[in-house]
Amino acid sequence: MSFHLGLTGSIGMGKSTTARMFAEEGCAVWDADAAVHRLYAPGGAAVEPIRAAFPEAIVEGGVSRQKLKEIIARDPEALRRIEQIVHPLLAEDRESFRNHTEADILVFDIPLLFETGGDRDMDAVVVVTAPEKVQFQRVMERGTMTPEQFEQILAKQMPDAEKRARADYIVVTDTLDHARAQVRDIVARIRAELEQKDA
Numbered sequence: 001m002s003f004h005l006g007l008t009g010s011i012g013m014g015k016s017t018t019a020r021m022f023a024e025e026g027c028a029v030w031d032a033d034a035a036v037h038r039l040y041a042p043g044g045a046a047v048e049p050i051r052a053a054f055p056e057a058i059v060e061g062g063v064s065r066q067k068l069k070e071i072i073a074r075d076p077e078a079l080r081r082i083e084q085i086v087h088p089l090l091a092e093d094r095e096s097f098r099n100h101t102e103a104d105i106l107v108f109d110i111p112l113l114f115e116t117g118g119d120r121d122m123d124a125v126v127v128v129t130a131p132e133k134v135q136f137q138r139v140m141e142r143g144t145m146t147p148e149q150f151e152q153i154l155a156k157q158m159p160d161a162e163k164r165a166r167a168d169y170i171v172v173t174d175t176l177d178h179a180r181a182q183v184r185d186i187v188a189r190i191r192a193e194l195e196q197k198d199a
Contacts, residue, residue, distance in 0.1 A: 005022075006122035008111060009129060013129055021179060022105075027106070030107070039063075046086055047062060054067075112157070125167050127169070
């Protein structure tokens with residue numbers, strides 16, 4: 001019987017790094033962003049349905065995220081149609097991982113876990129957090145978005161304080177060593193809980 005652990009956190013909080021730390025502790029990790037990349041790649045399950053809805057989004061046999069952004073900017077209604085195509089495919093990918101992965105702890109790295117109600121399918125949820133200044137600095141250092149775009153993304157996400165209030169566990173990513181210590185503690189606590197159930 002494996003334990004299903006949701007992992008979430010706002011942009012720039014260090015979620016990907018934290019997910020890697022869980023993997024290093026022997027947990028199996030399902031990454032929602034990586035799953036979307038698989039669906040959008042040439043031959044991926046989302047390519048043909050998106051081609052049918054938005055032919056201009058297909059570039060070199062795959063779905064272009066940049067083209068999708070342009071389509072959504074022109075037509076805000078397009079986002080809902082894209083989500084209707086992609087969300088069921090993502091759910092299928094996630095179920096396949098759940099059913100075919102051998103590990104005591106399955107970690108589901110999902111940026112919008114609370115926003116999409118995905119937390120209801122989890123045994124517990126970890127929220128990754130960092131001070132606001134650190135979060136802003138990290139996102140700006142990536143050089144991929146303006147402060148305005150960052151604010152727009154934050155506006156779509158549940159506030160960090162609300163996520164923390166709903167979390168079973170919190171990982172503060174102020175330093176790598178501190179984050180790793182918290183991840184190890186969470187994994188140890190869950191494994192102890194699993195051992196008690198098996199006893």
